[in-house]
Amino acid sequence: MDDRTTRRVLLGVTGGVAAYKAAELARALLRNNVEVRVAMTDAGTRFVTPATFQALTGRPVATDLWDAGFTSGMAHIELSRGVDAIVVAPASANFLAKLAHGLADDLLSTTCLARACPLLVAPAMNREMWDNPATQRNLALLRGDGVAILGPAAGDQACGEVGMGRLLEPEELLQAILDFLSPKRLAGRKVLVTAGPTFEAIDTVRGITNQSSGRMGYAIAAAAAAMGADVTLVSGPTSLPPPASAHFVYVTSAAEMLNAVNAHAGAADLFFSVAAVADYTPEAPAARKIKKSGEPLEIKLRPTVDILAQVARMPGGPFCVGFAAESENLAEYAQAKRRKKAIPMIVANLVQHTVGREENEVTIYDEAGAHALARAPKSRIARAIVEHAVALFEARGGAPRLATVKQAS
Numbered sequence: 001m002d003d004r005t006t007r008r009v010l011l012g013v014t015g016g017v018a019a020y021k022a023a024e025l026a027r028a029l030l031r032n033n034v035e036v037r038v039a040m041t042d043a044g045t046r047f048v049t050p051a052t053f054q055a056l057t058g059r060p061v062a063t064d065l066w067d068a069g070f071t072s073g074m075a076h077i078e079l080s081r082g083v084d085a086i087v088v089a090p091a092s093a094n095f096l097a098k099l100a101h102g103l104a105d106d107l108l109s110t111t112c113l114a115r116a117c118p119l120l121v122a123p124a125m126n127r128e129m130w131d132n133p134a135t136q137r138n139l140a141l142l143r144g145d146g147v148a149i150l151g152p153a154a155g156d157q158a159c160g161e162v163g164m165g166r167l168l169e170p171e172e173l174l175q176a177i178l179d180f181l182s183p184k185r186l187a188g189r190k191v192l193v194t195a196g197p198t199f200e201a202i203d204t205v206r207g208i209t210n211q212s213s214g215r216m217g218y219a220i221a222a223a224a225a226a227m228g229a230d231v232t233l234v235s236g237p238t239s240l241p242p243p244a245s246a247h248f249v250y251v252t253s254a255a256e257m258l259n260a261v262n263a264h265a266g267a268a269d270l271f272f273s274v275a276a277v278a279d280y281t282p283e284a285p286a287a288r289k290i291k292k293s294g295e296p297l298e299i300k301l302r303p304t305v306d307i308l309a310q311v312a313r314m315p316g317g318p319f320c321v322g323f324a325a326e327s328e329n330l331a332e333y334a335q336a337k338r339r340k341k342a343i344p345m346i347v348a349n350l351v352q353h354t355v356g357r358e359e360n361e362v363t364i365y366d367e368a369g370a371h372a373l374a375r376a377p378k379s380r381i382a383r384a385i386v387e388h389a390v391a392l393f394e395a396r397g398g399a400p401r402l403a404t405v406k407q408a409s
């Protein structure tokens with residue numbers, strides 16, 4: 001893919017109840033500067049009319065292999081030329097079977113077979129259809145052929161059953177597609193991310209922690225990986241699944257997080273310090289469970305090492321991005337923290353806007369001032385944060401190293 005800012009996608013819609021979600025996906029792609037052309041199978045048109053997609057995209061919907069409206073008379077060739085990817089969402093069990101075996105008996109399947117671009121499919125079907133060995137065999141064939149499979153998810157199904165086979169939500173599909181299409185500006189780069197809370201032991205069972213869910217840090221790690229980076233994610237205790245796209249280091253305490261960061265920071269090009277690391281830790285955790293008594297209990301705390309400040313001071317260290325969660329005076333506290341730690345960029349939010357939530361609303365502070373990002377899912381905010389950091393990093397001379405790496409590969 002080149003450096004064009006506008007991407008082009010052919011959205012294929014096949015015959016499943018979830019076809020209505022493709023309309024929302026088309027809108028979301030358009031809102032994100034992706035040009036969309038839609039092609040539908042005959043069964044797909046039974047669920048949502050082509051008129052809906054034509055109205056949304058402003059372009060006629062292709063349904064007919066023999067459509068004389070294409071200059072060359074070969075819609076199946078013209079449709080996939082000049083697009084960055086074909087995305088089939090929803091992809092029916094039948095359509096996956098046809099793709100896996102190279103069948104070309106309608107416009108969409110013929111276009112997929114004749115494509116000169118990547119293919120992404122988002123399966124959606126009843127759970128028994130999904131579990132059927134034939135479907136699983138077809139998926140294995142498609143994976144082997146380099147087709148990207150998006151989802152499906154588990155949950156309530158239109159047929160009333162519950163299980164695997166739901167189409168991913170339009171927002172999830174959007175993120176996966178944008179990830180796929182995003183220029184690999186971090187190819188050859190190492191990115192280190194910390195995420196989640198830490199847990200500071202008071203005794204063998206109790207400890208001091210905080211309400212950080214880890215979602216923002218995990219989203220930053222995923223966004224950097226989508227931009228081609230080699231990502232290491234150092235995470236405190238969270239309930240999130242380890243991301244497949246990053247090297248994962250699980251830690252508990254602030255001291256363990258410091259050790260893990262020290263082990264990786266030297267090789268990192270960028271460091272995103274997203275974790276809510278404890279500022280204080282019990283000076284002498286008890287070696288056994290503290291027994292209850294009627295007396296007041298005092299726990300002496302000592303300050304922990306400031307991980308971000310330490311990495312920021314490393315000679316030749318990574319480009320550092322800090323995060324500040326405040327409950328008031330956001331701009332003042334965030335800029336003061338950025339200057340004190342001598343870091344080029346800090347992302348600030350109000351705790352009441354972020355902790356434990358799926359969405360976030362942040363402001364980026366750098367030498368140039370404040371850059372507010374509107375409220376959005378954490379995955380979208382993460383992408384904008386990483387893009388901002390990469391732009392600053394490249395402006396400081398990160399780019400030449402990237403060019404060298406590219407030439408060598």
Ligand SMILES: Cc1cc2nc3c(=O)[nH]c(=O)nc-3n(C[C@H](O)[C@H](O)[C@H](O)COP(=O)(O)O)c2cc1C
Binds near residue numbers: 043
């Ligand atoms: C009401 C209804 C809902 C259906 N939903 C699905 C579905 O969600 N997923 C699927 O794979 N097939 C579903 N089917 C079956 C497909 O529409 C059928 O296999 C069709 O031949 C698919 O054609 P296509 O792959 O060319 O679009 C459904 C059929 C009906 C009648």
